[in-house]
Amino acid sequence: MRLVILGGGESGTGAALLAKQQGIDVFVSDAGVIQADYKHLLITHQIPFEEGGHTLAAIQSADEVIKSPGIPYEATMIKGFHNIPIIDEIEFAARYAKGKIIAVTGSNGKSTTAHLIYHLLNAAGYHAILAGNIGYSFAKCLTQSMYDYYVLELSSFQLEGIKNFKPDIACLLNITPDHLDRYHYSIAGYAKAKLNILRNMTPLDHFIYHTSDPITTQYLHTQNTLPQLHPIDPSSNGLFHFKKSNHAVAISKEQLPLLGMHNQYNARVAVKAAALAGLPSEAITAALPKFCGLPHRLEWCGAPQGIDCYNDSKSTNIASTTAALLSFSQPIIWIAGGIDKGNDYGPLLPIVRDRVKAIICLGKENNAIVQAFRPLGLPIEETQKLSSAIDSALSIALPGDVVLLSPACASFDLFKNFEDRGNQFKEKISARMQQ
The missing domain is CATH 3.40.1190.10 (Mur-like, catalytic domain)
Structure with a gap:
């Protein structure tokens, strides 16, 4: 059996290692650059791979294809494999x-x-x-x-x-x-x-x-x-x-x-x-x-000036941010924004009206958030710098208030991922604790 894996990330490399262990002829193909740690694993286990593009002849010779979860089944290349079974790493x-x-x-x-x-x-x-x-x-x-x-x-x-x-x-x-x-x-x-x-x-x-x-x-x-x-x-x-x-x-x-x-x-x-x-x-x-919970999920980061600060960077959609806002009875200075995924902010309006003191928009494009919440008459500020967002939030907050990073948006406009966004937030809060 010949197995071709599209994508050399965590799932693709894991599938390749398992296939090799099971004695399967396996080949990894990635349109981008394979990260160094995954590439090292492939080389160490003598698994052939390519990066920076796909060789169609090599892929079309497969008896089965495992695709990365990030590749939609509707992708042009995937649709082109008419007679080759295509599955995911979980399967x-x-x-x-x-x-x-x-x-x-x-x-x-x-x-x-x-x-x-x-x-x-x-x-x-x-x-x-x-x-x-x-x-x-x-x-x-x-x-x-x-x-x-x-x-x-x-x-x-x-x-x-x-x-x-x-x-x-x-x-x-x-x-x-x-x-x-x-x-x-x-x-x-x-x-x-x-x-x-x-x-x-x-x-x-x-x-x-x-x-x-x-x-x-x-x-x-x-x-x-x-x-x-x-x-x-x-x-x-x-x-x-x-x-x-x-x-x-x-x-x-x-x-x-x-x-x-x-x-x-x-x-x-x-x-x-x-x-x-x-x-x-x-x-x-x-x-x-x-059980102490997970990083980036309503994670307490400190209380500079007596203001509790929470990292909820994992909240990248409306429902998750709704749950975060409902978790506090204190006034909230809400840091939101990033890459909007087609959000409907309507369900948040009554919650924000009742619980939020001010909104700090952190992102390259904040129009959707500003337009959605402007009718509430709350203070709304915009910035592309996390340090500025934190400074503004702490200047607005009073002791006993909450500063909440719960973006309701993806992070890729300003950060590597939600973890990077959350880690930077924690570091900056920690630094302000020491001032």
């Missing part, structure tokens, strides 16, 4: 995984939820690994060890081409507009990709979902064969109640050291997944309070 890796798969997807909260599930499993001594859309690729993990549980964070890009992949436990947290530029600005196309996680699940499997999400619930009503359903109500009081070994277990929201009702919902999903995976209730209740 390929699943062929060789022997353990149970817990898959987490959703527009918002999937990183926190996946990390918390992994935290609970790991704390209980389970042989588990966290992979997928965060950290190592699924395929690369399989080259290093076989695990009892694979906790996979999966994006819509990774799910849209599923053929045979099947999780044992699937979590679909929510479906709100995101990445619509990939799906012809249609939430129906985006939702179809997310719901593909259910494609091969059976009545022996488990599906945890947002009981109030209309798209998910409507879809479930149209299906004849479904896994066991576990709806979670995000508005229920407390954190979670479940039965284990014939006795009820109650976990209060005070046991979770994370801000916001959205994180309480994420925790309920994670606890349910852990319980379905067989964790004893005492292990869950012991480990839960020790």
Whole structure:
């Protein structure tokens, strides 16, 4: 068998390593420049590759093609492979995984939820690994060890081409507009990709979902064969109640050291997944309070001048930023902006009116945000420098107020990625703490 991999990033290199380990003839082709660390792995494992362009003859000789999640199935080159099966790295890796798969997807909260599930499993001594859309690729993990549980964070890009992949436990947290530029600005196309996680699940499997999400619930009503359903109500009081070994277990929201009702919902999903995976209730209740959250997700950075500053750089869409703004009762100076992904800011207007003291727009093009919120009469400033945004925010804020970086936009206009944006924010806040 000859396997060609399009894209030499984390997923492509991981797939290549797994293919090589399985004795498959593999070739990697990347239209851009392969990062030095990935290139080193390919060379070390004697995997042939090309970069800076694709040699069509080499690709068309493949029996199967694995494409990077970033390449749409509608790309001209992909459409040209009429007789060659095209799959994603997740699909390929699943062929060789022997353990149970817990898959987490959703527009918002999937990183926190996946990390918390992994935290609970790991704390209980389970042989588990966290992979997928965060950290190592699924395929690369399989080259290093076989695990009892694979906790996979999966994006819509990774799910849209599923053929045979099947999780044992699937979590679909929510479906709100995101990445619509990939799906012809249609939430129906985006939702179809997310719901593909259910494609091969059976009545022996488990599906945890947002009981109030209309798209998910409507879809479930149209299906004849479904896994066991576990709806979670995000508005229920407390954190979670479940039965284990014939006795009820109650976990209060005070046991979770994370801000916001959205994180309480994420925790309920994670606890349910852990319980379905067989964790004893005492292990869950012991480990839960020790979870400290993730960087760039409502991460407290310090309080210069008595003003609490939070890094929520991971919030790159409206729903995520909505959850962040609703997490505080104090007046907020909101730092927003970046590359707008077709946002509808309408749902944010009443929240911003009630909770936000001023808006600092951080981006090269801020017209959409300015136009959306100008009718509220709030102070709105624009800048392309993070240091200026922080200076302005701190000059407006009073002790007890909150400065919140929650952009609702992508970061690539001014930063390498959302991590770079968040890290720079933390560094600058730390520097102001020392002044």
